Amino acid sequence: MKPKKIKAILFDSGRVLNHPRTGHWFIPPNFFKYVDKDKYDQIEPHVLQKAFQSSLKLIDEQVFILTEQEEFQHFIHFYKLFSEQLPELKLTDTQIQSIARDTVFNDEKFYFHDDVFDVIPKLSESYQLGVVSDTWPSLERVFKNIHLRHYFSTFIMSSMIGVRKPDQLMFTNALKELKVDPDETIFIDDSIKNLEGARELGIHTVWLLRDRNEARDGDYVSIHDLYQFMTILERQF
Structure with a gap:
């Protein structure tokens, strides 16, 4: 049977389209305006990592976050937990609120790769595009403000759905909104676990490595940037 023509391409956001500008998802651009950097740097890295991870684990218990104001309150709680451990x-409460506000409302918290601005508009001319990301509501605002949002016909965020990838509900919501079948769709992510979830539905998958020097998994088509994806799109799909 001849394979169906690809009609839609779904993208993870974090580490695929954008990265944290500071190199850390929970250290926003103005973090060290409110946190004493000398004191912070004196703390052992494993202690800092444990504080971030345990705080995230606790706030992850709240699965639905539907508005940016809810997200703001969510991160106030996160940084309070973080502060209690360090x-x-x-x-102070004022500093904690300022860090949370920077995390949620500062569009500069992310940088987007150059290939995103070159490739996404071109792909949108021939395919329906979508974002499927484990994230919070403010991401969509950032996409709007940098004039990328209109290229995506669906924008699935875990905090709106109540589950995270690789839960199939993340993918089936996108397929339903785009009115496409799994085998008419490609999903691009940096996580093998998430790709496996998409593949179980019959979605074609591409592993984006960016600058990471990981061994390529022979079971997955792998690329290092979206320019490379453009070159293989017609050839392999």
Whole structure:
């Protein structure tokens, strides 16, 4: 049977289209305006990592976050938990709220790769595009403000759905909104686990590595940027 023509392309956002500008998802651009950097740098890296991870684990128990104001309150809670585990930082409630506000409302928290601005508009001329991301509501605002949102016909965010990838509900919601079948769709992500979830539905998958030097998995088509994706799109799909 002849394979169906590809009609839609779904993208993860984080580490595929955008990265945290500071290199850390939970250190927003103005973090060290409110946190004493000297004190922060004196803390052992494994202690910092544990504080971030345990705070995230606790706030992940709240699965639905539907508005940016809810997201703001969510991150106030996150940084309060973070502060409680690192009392040497001596963060005040005002500082905690300022960090949370920067995390949610500062569009500069992300940078987008050059290939995104070159390739996404071109792809949108021939395919329906969508974002499927484990994220919070403010991401969509950032996409709007940098004039990317209109290229995507669906924008699936985990905090709106109540589950995270690789849960199939993330993908089936996107397929339903685009009115396409799984085998008419490609999903691009940096996580093998997420690709496996999409593949179980019959979605074609592409593993985006960006600058990482990971061994390529022979079961997955792998690329290092979206320019490379353009070159293989017609040839392999």
